[in-house]
Every structure is written in structure tokens, then in C-alpha cells.
Amino acid sequence: MGTNLIRGHLEGLLLAVLVDDPGHGYELGQRLALRSGGQLGVPEGSLYPALQRLERLGLVGSSWSSVEGRRRRVYALTAAGRRHASEAARDWVVFSTAVGQVLDGLA
Amino acid sequence: MSAIERFLDELDRTLIVRGRQRLRLVAECRDHLAQSSAVHGPEDAVRRFGAASELAAEFDTEVAVRRGLAATVTNAVAVVGVGWSTLAVVHGADPHASAQVVWAVVFFGAAQVSAAALALAALRALAMRHLQGAAADVAVLCRRNVAALGFALLTLFAAAAALPGQAPAWMVLTGPALALVAGIAVARTRSLTRKLDADRSPVVRAPLVDVAVLMRASAGVRSAWVARPATVLMPALTIAVASAFAWDQLDQGTLTSSWTAAGLEAALTLTGFVLLGPALGLWSGLRVRR
Known part of the structure; x- marks a missing residue:
């Protein structure tokens, strides 16, 4: 799938994979790959600016934690982030249904 | 020098931002690549991570x-x-x-x-x-x-x-x-x-579009309000004229003096809009980017 197609939705995808558990960057990339069946092809480095944007928007919080002697930045949803994730999921269903109806039969 | 070190070196050269936020990004990238390398090998880990220049540009913009x-x-x-x-x-x-x-x-x-x-x-x-x-x-x-x-x-x-x-x-x-x-x-x-x-070159960022964003208006409404000078100028002129007139009336002004004040206010608003509008992103001036 085209990287540009994903970029506009990366924040929403990150919120979705943070709903169940907090996680660090690599872990979140793994969750994205696992849940998408490896179809999204997001450059893993782009997760970090996206996570910082989510922090700025107050949808995600982060803190350093020590795992096996290594310091890692762990990200977790805020209450606003949890609400936003639900709204984003609803908006996406409406949007993808509409696009699907327009493109139906071309694939 | 390993592929990971080369990548981090390039990232370090490309990033513009200095200080704590930069150190945090580099530390996170280093840790991510180390974990990824353990599974996929260093070359593949770097390939999956994407271009250092794109990451740096995106990160610098976010910091800006x-x-x-x-x-x-x-x-x-x-x-x-x-x-x-x-x-x-x-x-x-x-x-x-x-x-x-x-x-x-x-x-x-x-x-x-x-x-x-x-x-x-x-x-x-x-x-x-x-x-x-x-x-x-x-x-x-x-x-x-x-x-x-x-x-x-x-x-x-x-x-x-x-x-x-x-x-x-x-x-x-x-x-x-x-x-x-x-x-x-x-x-x-x-x-x-x-x-x-x-x-x-100057960009137009119409204030009414900002209002639409804050009101969570649909994209259709936002595009209808975008980059039309009149959508900003007319309400601004109306408010300026009404305020100047009301202020002068409250200050015991005559009808003539109130209309004079309103006219001066309208001229000031229009002059400000024409001269400062392009710099403030209110209208396009001669050159414009979306």
C-alpha cells in the first residue's frame, strides 16, 4: 500500500494499537504490522514524529522506563486519546464505506 | 561503520533542531534499530526504518x-x-x-x-x-x-x-x-x-477556516471559506464601523462625529488589510501558495 496513503492516517492507527496497552516505538510498529498483516508498509521511523504530534495534541502521554537495562520511551493513551480513537474509528468506517462505494467494481 | 551507525550519522547531520528533543529522537531511533536489527539484521532494519532525511524533516517540522x-x-x-x-x-x-x-x-x-x-x-x-x-x-x-x-x-x-x-x-x-x-x-x-x-512565498491562512477547524466543521465548509478576501474583510469592516460608531455615541458624540469616526475606522481597517494582509496570511497579495 502507498506510503503517502497511510501518512494521513498514521496517527489514528497508532491510537488504535495503543488502545489495549501502552508500548514503545518498536513495539507499536510490530503491532501495526501484525494487525495489518504486513500490508501497510509504514516506514518505522515515521512513527516517532507521529507519536510526538499525538503528544502535542494531548492524545498520548509518554515516559522513560527501563527494560532489561535499556531506557525506552513508553507511550500510553490519555483519556482524550481514548475518546479520539473511538471517533477516528467511526469516521474511518463512514469514509471507507463511501470510498468503497465509489471505487466498487474497479479493483 | 555498521549500517545502523551510518544511518544515525546521517540523521545527526540532517537534523536541524538541537537540544533535548533531538537527543530523545536519536536515542529512540538507536534503540528501535537495535531491536529491529536483532530480528531482521542491520541492513534490513535500516531499510524498514525509512530515509533519514524524511524522518529529520518531519521531526524538525513538528518541533517548529x-x-x-x-x-x-x-x-x-x-x-x-x-x-x-x-x-x-x-x-x-x-x-x-x-x-x-x-x-x-x-x-x-x-x-x-x-x-x-x-x-x-x-x-x-x-x-x-x-x-x-x-x-x-x-x-x-x-x-x-x-x-x-x-x-x-x-x-x-x-x-x-x-x-x-x-x-x-x-x-x-x-x-x-x-x-x-x-x-x-x-x-x-x-x-x-x-x-x-x-x-x-506567502501563504493564505484564512481566519474563518481556523474558526471552522475549531468548530470541527466539515471539509466542505472549510473549503467554502478558504482564501476569499471578502469573507474576512466584510465582517471585519462591519465590526470596525459598528464599534467606532457605538463608541462615539456612548461618548456623547453627535451623529456627524460618530459617522466620521466610523469612516476613519473603516479606512484604517481597509488600509491595514491591504498593506498587512499578505504578510499576515489574510489574502494572497501578488504571489501565493496553498
Whole structure:
């Protein structure tokens, strides 16, 4: 799938994979790959600016934690982030249904 | 040098931002690549991570947006501080002093431009809190902040030049001191934005679109309001004329004097819009980018 197609939705995808558990960057990339069946092809480095944007928007919080002697930045949803994730999921269903109806039969 | 070290070296060379945020990003990238390398090998880990230049550009832009928002808060405090110093000068003026007309015009004109620019900057900053944001957006924000601060200082200067008198030095100097701090914050942000934004032609960021973003209006509404000068100018003119007329009436003015005040206000608003509009991102001027 085209990287540009994903970029506009990366924040929403990150919120979705943070709903169940907090996680660090690599872990979140793994969750994205696992849940998408490896179809999204997001450059893993782009997760970090996206996570910082989510922090700025107050949808995600982060803190350093020590795992096996290594310091890692762990990200977790805020209450606003949890609400936003639900709204984003609803908006996406409406949007993808509409696009699907327009493109139906071309694939 | 391993593929990972080469990547981190390139990232280090490409990033513009310095300091704590940069160290954090590099530390996170290093850790991510180490974990990925253990599974996929160093070459594949770097390939999956994407281009260092793209990551650096995206990260620098995000930092610029953050700095722009923080600078706007600092700037708002400074403009209020300069206003307070201006009031101190006005209250400390000799009661028998009478201001020259030119200074009076500069005083009232600059104060209004400063307030309008600050309101526009605040609106843009509030809208940007909900948007991804680009270097061009931060550039508009910086210009609005510079205008708000510059015209606030001009108001203070006009008051001091027009009205001789005595006011406590600390009260007069508080505003300029705050302005210095805000000026540094805005200049720092602007400097970063200029490095990120190669195409520096003006962009239009219509305030009504910012209102639409804050109201969470649909994309259709936003595009209907975008970049049409009349959608900004007409409400601004109406408000300016009505306010000037009402103010003069409340001040026991005659009908003639109230209409004169309203006409002067309309002329000032229109002049400000034409001269400062392109720099403040209100209309396109001669060159424009979306």
C-alpha cells in the first residue's frame, strides 16, 4: 500500500494499537504490522514524529522506563486519546464505506 | 561503520533542531534499530526504518510547530505586558499635556493593529493544535506574532512621545522586557522555519477556516471559506464601523462625529488589510501558495 496513503492516517492507527496497552516505538510498529498483516508498509521511523504530534495534541502521554537495562520511551493513551480513537474509528468506517462505494467494481 | 551507525550519522547531520528533543529522537531511533536489527539484521532494519532525511524533516517540522505554539503564548503575555506599560505611561502623563494629532493617530492605529494581529495569531495557534501543521503555517504564525508585538511597542512609543509626564520606571520597562523575551522566542522559531521552508512565498491562512477547524466543521465548509478576501474583510469592516460608531455615541458624540469616526475606522481597517494582509496570511497579495 502507498506510503503517502497511510501518512494521513498514521496517527489514528497508532491510537488504535495503543488502545489495549501502552508500548514503545518498536513495539507499536510490530503491532501495526501484525494487525495489518504486513500490508501497510509504514516506514518505522515515521512513527516517532507521529507519536510526538499525538503528544502535542494531548492524545498520548509518554515516559522513560527501563527494560532489561535499556531506557525506552513508553507511550500510553490519555483519556482524550481514548475518546479520539473511538471517533477516528467511526469516521474511518463512514469514509471507507463511501470510498468503497465509489471505487466498487474497479479493483 | 555498521549500517545502523551510518544511518544515525546521517540523521545527526540532517537534523536541524538541537537540544533535548533531538537527543530523545536519536536515542529512540538507536534503540528501535537495535531491536529491529536483532530480528531482521542491520541492513534490513535500516531499510524498514525509512530515509533519514524524511524522518529529520518531519521531526524538525513538528518541533517548529511546538515552538511556534509556545512562542505565541509568550508573545501574548508580552503584548499584554506592553499594553500595561502603555497604560502606565498614559496614567503618568501630565494632566495638562495635549497630544499631537499624528501621535494620537499612530497610537490608536497601532493599538488596533496589534490587537487584531494577536487575535489572528491566537486563532491560528488554537487551530494548529488540532492540525498536523507545516513550516508555512508556522511562518504565518510568526509573522502575526511579530506584527502584534511590533505594533504594541509602537503604541507604547507613541504614548511616550505624545504625552510628557512621569511614570514608575519598572512599570514602563516591564513591557519592553517581556517583549525582548518574546521576540527571542519568535525569532528562534522563525529561524528554524526558514531553514525548513525553502519556498518562502506567502501563504493564505484564512481566519474563518481556523474558526471552522475549531468548530470541527466539515471539509466542505472549510473549503467554502478558504482564501476569499471578502469573507474576512466584510465582517471585519462591519465590526470596525459598528464599534467606532457605538463608541462615539456612548461618548456623547453627535451623529456627524460618530459617522466620521466610523469612516476613519473603516479606512484604517481597509488600509491595514491591504498593506498587512499578505504578510499576515489574510489574502494572497501578488504571489501565493496553498
